[in-house]
Amino acid sequence: MKTVTDPAILDAYLVDASNTRGSAEALVRPESTEEVAAIVRHCQAAGIPLTVTARRTSTTAAPIPDSGWLLSTEKLNVLHALDDAGAGIVLGDYQDQVEAAGMFFPPDPTSRNECSLGGAVACNASGARSYRYGPTRPWIRQVEVVLPDGTVMRVDRATPSPWPVPEWQEPKVKTAAGYFPATNFLDLLIGAEGTLGIITRVWTHLLPLPAHVLALFAFFPTRASMLEFLAEARAGRQDRSAPLQPRCLEYFDRRSLDLIRSRVPLTNADCALLIEVEHDGEPPLEAWFDALVRHGALVDDTIVADDDAGLARLHAIRHALPAAVNEIIARTGVRKVGTDFAVPDAALPEMLDRYDDTGMPAVCFGHIGDNHLHLNFLPTTPAEWKDAKDRYMALARRAVELGGTVSAEHGIGRLKRAHLEMMVGSAQVEAWRAMRRLADPRAILGRGVMV
Ligand SMILES: Cc1cc2nc3c(=O)[nH]c(=O)nc-3n(C[C@H](O)[C@H](O)[C@H](O)COP(=O)(O)OP(=O)(O)OC[C@H]3O[C@@H](n4cnc5c(N)ncnc54)[C@H](O)[C@@H]3O)c2cc1C
Numbered sequence: 504m505k506t507v508t509d510p511a512i513l514d515a516y517l518v519d520a521s522n523t524r525g526s527a528e529a530l531v532r533p534e535s536t537e538e539v540a541a542i543v544r545h546c547q548a549a550g551i552p553l554t555v556t557a558r559r560t561s562t563t564a565a566p567i568p569d570s571g572w573l574l575s576t577e578k579l580n581v582l583h584a585l586d587d588a589g590a591g592i593v594l595g596d597y598q599d600q601v602e603a604a605g606m607f608f609p610p611d612p613t614s615r616n617e618c619s620l621g622g623a624v625a626c627n628a629s630g631a632r633s634y635r636y637g638p639t640r641p642w643i644r645q646v647e648v649v650l651p652d653g654t655v656m657r658v659d660r661a662t663p664s665p666w667p668v669p670e671w672q673e674p675k676v677k678t679a680a681g682y683f684p685a686t687n688f689l690d691l692l693i694g695a696e697g698t699l700g701i702i703t704r705v706w707t708h709l710l711p712l713p714a715h716v717l718a719l720f721a722f723f724p725t726r727a728s729m730l731e732f733l734a735e736a737r738a739g740r741q742d743r744s745a746p747l748q749p750r751c752l753e754y755f756d757r758r759s760l761d762l763i764r765s766r767v768p769l770t771n772a773d774c775a776l777l778i779e780v781e782h783d784g785e786p787p788l789e790a791w792f793d794a795l796v797r798h799g800a801l802v803d804d805t806i807v808a809d810d811d812a813g814l815a816r817l818h819a820i821r822h823a824l825p826a827a828v829n830e831i832i833a834r835t836g837v838r839k840v841g842t843d844f845a846v847p848d849a850a851l852p853e854m855l856d857r858y859d860d861t862g863m864p865a866v867c868f869g870h871i872g873d874n875h876l877h878l879n880f881l882p883t884t885p886a887e888w889k890d891a892k893d894r895y896m897a898l899a900r901r902a903v904e905l906g907g908t909v910s911a912e913h914g915i916g917r918l919k920r921a922h923l924e925m926m927v928g929s930a931q932v933e934a935w936r937a938m939r940r941l942a943d944p945r946a947i948l949g950r951g952v953m954v
Contacts, residue, residue: 504542506531506572516573519559520614520829521918522838525567527554534578536647536655536703542574543701543947544653552950555697557591557622560614562839563916565626565696565952576621579703586644586709590621590702606709609636612912613822621702627679627694629912631751631779631821634872638679638912640693647704648692651943656700662688666941669934671927676845677873678908680915680923682935682953696914698949699942713781716750717788718817720806721795722772729754729774730852732798736778737848737872746790752872753777753821756858759868762827766820770804776871777821779814824868828879835883840891842898845875846907853905857898863887875911899925915953923953 506529507513517525528551533539546553552571559566566573576591583589585604588597595616601608610623611630618628624646629638636642645659656662668691671684685691692700723729736752739745755775760767767775780787786809795802808814832839846854851874858867864881878898880891899909899922909915909922924932935954939946 504531504533504538504545513573516556516559516575517567519561519564519567520839521562521564521567521916522832522836523564523567523918525564526569527571527573530573530575532575532578536579536649539574539579539649539701539703540653540655542572543649543651546572546947547652547945550945551947553947554949554952555625555701557619557625558593558614558617560618560622561626561916562841562843562913563910563918565914565916565949567917568950571950574701576619576701576703579621583704586707588620588705588707590619590624590646590705592620594618594620594623601709602712605712607712608642608707608709609633610639610642613825620705624693624702624705625695625697626912626914627683629677629679629870631753631777631870633677633912634752634870635750638677640683640690642708643689643693643705644708645706646689646692646702648700648702650700651948655703656688658688658692660687660689664688664691666938669931669938671931671934674903674906674908674926676847676907677870677875677911678845679843679912680908680910680919681927681931682938694914696916696949696952698939698952701948715782715784715786715809716814717780717782717786717791718808718814719778719780719791719795720767720775720808720817720820721778722768722770722775722801722804724771724799724801725773726855728799729776732794732800733776733871735794735798736776746787747780747794748787749778749780749872751777751779752870754868754871754876755824756867758864759824759866762866763820763823766823768804768806770801772801772804777817824866825877825879828866828881831881835881837882837885837888839879840882840888840895841877841879842895842902843875843877843910843913844899844902844907845870845873845911846902846905848874850874850902850905850907854898854902854907857901861894862890870911873911874907896922917951920954 579591
């Protein structure tokens with residue numbers, strides 16, 4: 504087993520997208536499942552904490568430990584078959600190869616070109632298309648996993664969990680907070696953030712690639728007009744015969760539009776929606792423009808894309824936003840404070856109002872189809888950072904009171920444990936700790952993550 508201890512190399516593995524810095528004594532980069540198992544057994548025997556690190560796009564410091572060894576999945580990146588890949592493969596590279604063969608793997612976190620397939624499984628990542636297709640979970644058929652004691656297993660939905668899984672009721676919104684209340688082992692591992700096993704290989708469910716996708720970047724003069732339009736666009740979720748059948752509904756507030764001003768038209772918009780619709784060759788433009796006009800959108804400013812190049816341009820705009828936020832955060836050197844809450848439909852207007860009142864520069868954007876928005880505070884001083892943290896916590900409490908979740912997609916990691924406890928209560932956290940103790944009595948794997 505080759506360990507790397509050179510601080511110059513280790514350093515690059517000790518920071519994630521939250522700008523959290525960590526510490527580790529050694530890095531290992533196994534090339535096979537057998538090597539992973541040998542490393543796990545060594546760490547168990549020696550009592551060395553072991554943290555899985557993939558591409559470190561985590562926003563919650565999940566892959567950033569304060570001590571022990573780091574196990575990078577970067578060399579576990581072989582594509583065995585279209586629906587069977589090493590966990591370390593970059594998700595976007597995997598999807599490009601799948602799509603080149605006319606097939607489709609729906610999960611599309613905005614970070615898909617930077618994050619790994621295994622990271623998306625470990626965090627049950629979502630993306631814009633999750634509005635129609637759900638998060639990563641339903642698209643995973645089987646995984647190969649190395650358990651905390653070094654046992655290698657292939658796990659699917661017929662595999663029972665080796666440990667009793669505490670019951671609990673997840674909030675009835677999109678959520679990635681806490682262990683999934685499953686009795687099958689596959690669903691427990693998905694979203695467990697690398698705390699119950701190291702996923703080395705992933706078998707997926709694929710769909711035929713949608714024939715055509717229409718995208719609309721629509722601008723609204725007021726929030727009220729956007730919300731009215733949103734209600735009509737979302738009606739198709741319950742009624743598949745409704746004329747508007749979006750696969751994603753993404754929101755940009757005015758402050759977000761200002762941040763990407765060089766890429767979008769100069770409008771008087773208060774906010775915008777990026778909408779994608781799959782179709783079989785006849786883009787349903789009339790139905791969408793009809794609804795936009797009826798709800799008072801700034802229709803002349805609408806950007807329409809109905810080919811791959813146009814779609815890629817709009818995705819680049821969408822991606823530019825979190826990337827711009829991360830750049831600002833990295834420049835100022837303070838840690839990112841960003842929400843990942845989802846709330847029930849009825850609570851959306853209240854949360855939007857609360858997201859306006861930040862007292863400092865901020866932007867709000869995200870997956871409004873699921874009432875799941877990212878409010879990113881942009882503090883420039885330690886005092887503003889502290890204020891942002893306090894405001895964040897007040898918003899988290901309110902989201903939970905309204906029946907929502909503290910994390911809809913980014914997970915808990917090391918930074919959001921207190922928020923998880925606030926949401927589920929200390930007895931639930933203690934039940935999960937007890938499960939972890941059964942799985943990993945020396946607390947080797949992912950120490951400090953989730954609970
Ligand atoms: C600009 C930007 C946009 C983002 N957009 C989204 C988004 O739209 N949706 C979304 O859900 N998230 C998003 N994220 C968060 C992040 O990209 C996802 O959580 C992603 O799934 C993490 O993958 P990774 O390969 O970078 O994993 P890492 O960050 O390296 O690790 C994340 C966690 O997963 C564990 N892990 C990783 N691989 C394995 C494995 N093989 N086995 C077991 N455990 C493992 C690690 O131990 C750690 O706990 C975004 C992040 C950024 C920076």
